[in-house]
Amino acid sequence: MSPTPQERRAARHQLGGASTGAPAARRGPSGGNKKPITVDAIIGTAFGIVENEGYEALTMRRVAAALDTGPSSLYAHVVNKEDLDELLIGRLCAGIELPEPDPTSWRQQIAGVCAQLRDQYLRYPGISQAAIAAAPSNLDTLRVSEGMLALLLAGGVDPQAAAWATDALTLYVNAYSLEVSLVNRRLDRTDGGWVVSRDELMRRFAALPDTYPHTKRYAAELTAGTVHDRFDFTIGLMVDGLPGAR
Incomplete structure (x- = not known):
């Protein structure tokens, strides 16, 4: 069984860095043509949103839309918005x-x-x-x-x-x-x-x-x-x- 987002978050705290874990599978007719959802993809997309639109524009729903997926795909890797914030600051640090x-x-x-x-x-x-x-x-x-x-x-x-x-x-x-x-x-x-x-x-x-x-x-x-x-x-x-x- 794949680790839960909470387990991945705990592992990051113990081992350092952002473990990407198993990519989340895309669904739908075009799912196979899209890049898989990973923690790194979520982080990179979030940074792009903040850089272009400001931090206030950053929401889980906004990140999901930019990745052409639904929020549930993000929650397979990131616990919540606070967890995403922690990942972003960690990446900068x-x-x-x-x-x-x-x-x-x-x-x-x-x-x-x-x-x-x-x-x-x-x-x-x-x-x-x-x-x-x-x-x-x-x-x-x-x-x-x-x-x-x-x-x-x-x-x-x-x-x-x-x-x-x-x-x-x-x-x-x-x-x-x-x-x-x-x-x-x-x-x-x-x-x-x-x-x-x-x-x-x-x-x-x-x-x-x-x-x-x-x-x-x-x-x-x-x-x-x-x-x-x-x-x-x-x-x-x-x-x-x-x-x-x-």
């Missing part, structure tokens, strides 16, 4: 390169890992939502948190602080990536009226009443830098404040 921890450059190393994760998420608009509030159980996802923890510990960070910092850094990367995706989506809208340029923001700050003296005086500082400049600043701020850090 599998592409993260983790350096050998170096006590002399651990700050740059942890910042580099965070930047890699950010860039992976930004390839697929809004996909970091799939990682928010999800317990890391996929082994590819756990590999990244394990690597981040190792880097922080190599820097002399107290173990409890290192553990919480791993969670905080990951949460910030997720939230940052989501915000950038939302802004980019607004920029792509035809009306173009929902994203305010820096010049317009400066003009609005300058027009504020005198009850906002600091905002008016430091408008240039408040609006300075690229989004990635702010990302680098925040990661550095979080890391430099950790107890015990060398």
Whole structure:
């Protein structure tokens, strides 16, 4: 008897990677002319939907339609939407390169890992939502948190602080990536009226009443830098404040 989706999911957690299992047979007159349904086919199709339409468009029914099949064919391999989310984030995490921890450059190393994760998420608009509030159980996802923890510990960070910092850094990367995706989506809208340029923001700050003296005086500082400049600043701020850090 073929393993159930739940059994395949448990096996992925134990062995790592996404086991494709036995392909689901196609039904109907043209079934023999279509590519079989596999976990990899589902993952690849899901990524394509997110890349072209955004994460909000990703549903099991939408993936099934793109594969020219019914949702029941997907459930032979994937437990549910949450399981699919876990597979997608795991696949992105599998592409993260983790350096050998170096006590002399651990700050740059942890910042580099965070930047890699950010860039992976930004390839697929809004996909970091799939990682928010999800317990890391996929082994590819756990590999990244394990690597981040190792880097922080190599820097002399107290173990409890290192553990919480791993969670905080990951949460910030997720939230940052989501915000950038939302802004980019607004920029792509035809009306173009929902994203305010820096010049317009400066003009609005300058027009504020005198009850906002600091905002008016430091408008240039408040609006300075690229989004990635702010990302680098925040990661550095979080890391430099950790107890015990060398």
